Amino acid sequence: MSVNLSIQRTERPKERPSEQELGEIKFGTVFTDHMLLIDYDEGKGWHDARIVPYGPISLDPAACCLHYGQLIFEGMKAYRTKEQGVVMFRPDRNMARMNESCLRMCIPPIDEKEFLDAIAQLVRVDDAWVPSAPGTSLYVRPFIFADEPFLGVRAAYSYIFATILSPVGSYFKEGLAPVKIYVENEYVRAVRGGTGFAKCAGNYAASLKSQEEAHRAGYSQVLWLDGVERKYIEEVGGMNIFFVIDGEVVTPELNGSILPGVTRMSVIDLVKSWGMPMSERKISIDELARAYDARRVDEVFCTGTAAVISPIGELKWNDIVMRFNDGRIGKVSQRLYDEITGIQTCVLEDKHGWVYRVG
Numbered sequence: 001m002s003v004n005l006s007i008q009r010t011e012r013p014k015e016r017p018s019e020q021e022l023g024e025i026k027f028g029t030v031f032t033d034h035m036l037l038i039d040y041d042e043g044k045g046w047h048d049a050r051i052v053p054y055g056p057i058s059l060d061p062a063a064c065c066l067h068y069g070q071l072i073f074e075g076m077k078a079y080r081t082k083e084q085g086v087v088m089f090r091p092d093r094n095m096a097r098m099n100e101s102c103l104r105m106c107i108p109p110i111d112e113k114e115f116l117d118a119i120a121q122l123v124r125v126d127d128a129w130v131p132s133a134p135g136t137s138l139y140v141r142p143f144i145f146a147d148e149p150f151l152g153v154r155a156a157y158s159y160i161f162a163t164i165l166s167p168v169g170s171y172f173k174e175g176l177a178p179v180k181i182y183v184e185n186e187y188v189r190a191v192r193g194g195t196g197f198a199k200c201a202g203n204y205a206a207s208l209k210s211q212e213e214a215h216r217a218g219y220s221q222v223l224w225l226d227g228v229e230r231k232y233i234e235e236v237g238g239m240n241i242f243f244v245i246d247g248e249v250v251t252p253e254l255n256g257s258i259l260p261g262v263t264r265m266s267v268i269d270l271v272k273s274w275g276m277p278m279s280e281r282k283i284s285i286d287e288l289a290r291a292y293d294a295r296r297v298d299e300v301f302c303t304g305t306a307a308v309i310s311p312i313g314e315l316k317w318n319d320i321v322m323r324f325n326d327g328r329i330g331k332v333s334q335r336l337y338d339e340i341t342g343i344q345t346c347v348l349e350d351k352h353g354w355v356y357r358v359g
């Protein structure tokens with residue numbers, strides 16, 4: 001495909017929520033006026049890139065994504081800055097990861113640069129929807145699904161790439177208030193050799209049961225252990241996890257079942273650039289509990305596009321309850337949050353070349 005992007009503007013723009021209302025709206029429930037669609041057909045490749053009014057997509061009931069789950073997605077954000085217009089944070093990493101997910105799920109690859117250009121064009125068309133109040137942004141959700149009507153089990157011959165946009169306020173109503181997390185001992189999210197590293201819909205479907213039980217017990221998210229030994233720490237729901245132990249920042253190494261977060265990657269780079277010790281390695285839940293008993297754990301936090309940095313105030317593993325930093329956000333977490341959000345909104349200098357100008 002060489003993007004020959006057609007644009008059909010809506011004749012009935014929706015009413016946009018005010019910046020104030022945005023703070024009250026649940027994450028990901030309001031969508032803008034337009035969406036991006038690109039078709040794929042075997043033999044033809046990706047074609048017919050078009051921005052059209054936001055609305056239902058018609059699908060054959062036999063469309064394979066509905067039966068066998070060939071569906072991947074991405075999540076990134078566009079920010080309105082004071083002086084540099086609208087920008088995105090490292091979207092090239094998201095597009096590269098999307099291709100990793102495609103590869104794993106037998107979805108044909110996309111041209112990362114062309115598709116990102118098309119997404120940026122969509123954001124420009126819906127520019128008025130990019131909010132400007134502190135903490136707000138436009139969430140960008142690209143996804144690809146198999147739409148071929150076919151009930152056999154094989155990779156489909158036709159797909160739709162779509163992108164929708166959703167203005168969002170702060171992810172957590174309490175702001176940076178630490179969350180309570182339940183360590184899952186029974187269910188697993190992913191195993192090595194499986195699809196854990198791919199951002200595919202099925203991973204989330206597999207996690208819902210555990211998430212529901214954790215909610216009922218009063219916890220906001222689940223911490224996953226490795227799928228084989230239930231011993232090594234992997235990640236939290238839709239976020240990666242970090243510990244500050246004896247002044248060293250530690251995060252589980254990527255092993256095929258952990259999702260390689262763009263925020264995770266950025267945190268690692270920042271910590272290193274500050275000259276702080278940073279290690280990606282295996283860390284078991286026993287090791288953490290022992291370090292906790294010895295009062296060596298200074299901070300625990302998770303990272304992801306939606307919340308950026310989310311401090312963890314409490315971890316419950318079987319009968320053991322670990323509480324960190326007196327239920328307050330720690331110094332490293334706060335510094336990371338300030339630095340990343342500062343770069344994202346162009347308040348701080350972009351020393352790493354992470355900011356992408358939408359226009």
Ligand SMILES: *Cc1c(COP(=O)(O)O)cnc(C)c1O
Pocket residue numbers: 075199235236237238239240259260261262263264303304305306
């Ligand atoms: C998307 C996602 C993350 C976070 O990735 P970011 O690129 O930082 O947003 C972490 N874990 C899972 C399972 C995810 O789907």
